[in-house]
Amino acid sequence: MKLLTKSLIAGLVLVAGVAFAKEGVQDPTVKARMDLMGTIGMNTKILGDMATEKTAFDAAAAQGAKDALIAASADIAAKFEPQATDPVAEAKPEIWTNWDDFVAKATTLNAAATALDPSSLDTVKAGMGAIGGTCRDCHTAYRM
Ligand code: HEC
Numbered sequence: 001m002k003l004l005t006k007s008l009i010a011g012l013v014l015v016a017g018v019a020f021a022k023e024g025v026q027d028p029t030v031k032a033r034m035d036l037m038g039t040i041g042m043n044t045k046i047l048g049d050m051a052t053e054k055t056a057f058d059a060a061a062a063q064g065a066k067d068a069l070i071a072a073s074a075d076i077a078a079k080f081e082p083q084a085t086d087p088v089a090e091a092k093p094e095i096w097t098n099w100d101d102f103v104a105k106a107t108t109l110n111a112a113a114t115a116l117d118p119s120s121l122d123t124v125k126a127g128m129g130a131i132g133g134t135c136r137d138c139h140t141a142y143r144m
Contacts, residue, residue: 022088029084033091036072036079040109043068044131050121051128062118069113069131076106090144102142109134 022038025031046065049055083096095102112134116127 025086025088027084027086027089029079029082030086030089030091033076033079033084034089036075039072040069040135043072044135047116047124047128047131051125053121057121057124059119062124066113066116066118069116070110073106073110073113076109077103092142092144095142098141102138105134105138105141109138 022031022034025034043065046055046061047069050057050062080091080095080102083093085091109131112127112130116131117123
């Protein structure tokens, strides 16, 4: 339980970072991958707010956020493949030298989102730990 809370908090802290990074982004490829991460952040926040009981549990909204996370995580490899740069980008160059590992981490998020059962508050709580862990894992390795 303690562990679950920790990963949730880590996930939510990441979400809080969104507004700053994108300000002033010029490169359209970088903007597209940031927007994708923004979508991931937004949907993780929907689930995270339910799991921490900041918002009321809503099975349809949880299902929607789950579906959005599955779709967005499946798009990470395509959006990050071109090695575009921008003064405000936070992507480390190691993404492209360790490409297979980066893609594997995206796949892990996709699997965690797929595994989340959106039908009850308890199952959302149970599934969020794994999702939050994948954000932290990839950001630690590949985000400045
Ligand atoms: C496979 C690796 C990977 C995974 C998994 C991942 N991220 Fe990211 N994320 C990145 C990278 C790399 C960046 C920096 C992109 C850039 O600045 O070009 C980033 C940036 C972000 C940003 C900032 C976007 C912006 O506008 O600058 C948010 C928010 C974010 N991620 C949320 C999440 C959340 C929430 C999760 C987990 C549900 C997650 N990410 C999972 C790699 C990942």
